[in-house]
Amino acid sequence: MTKSLEDYLEAIHRQAQATGGARVVDIAHALGVKMPSVNNAVRELAALGLIAHTPYQQLHLTAEGERVAA
DSSP: OOOOHHHHHHHHHHHHHSSSBBHHHHHHHHTTTTTTHOOOOOOOOHHSEEOOOOOOOOOOOOOHHHHHOO
């Protein structure tokens, strides 16, 4: 996993802990990036099995995602 993906995963983890879930717009603001960049990272993290994502819904870490983010 790249450093960039780790940054996205950690941002999702922090946001999920604070609010129970993370939105793409929240992650974009937290990292100072544009939403398409977050969407690309979300697709990659979902393919790795680290997050559960349904379009237009909040992002949630899987058990493996929690372990990696911690």
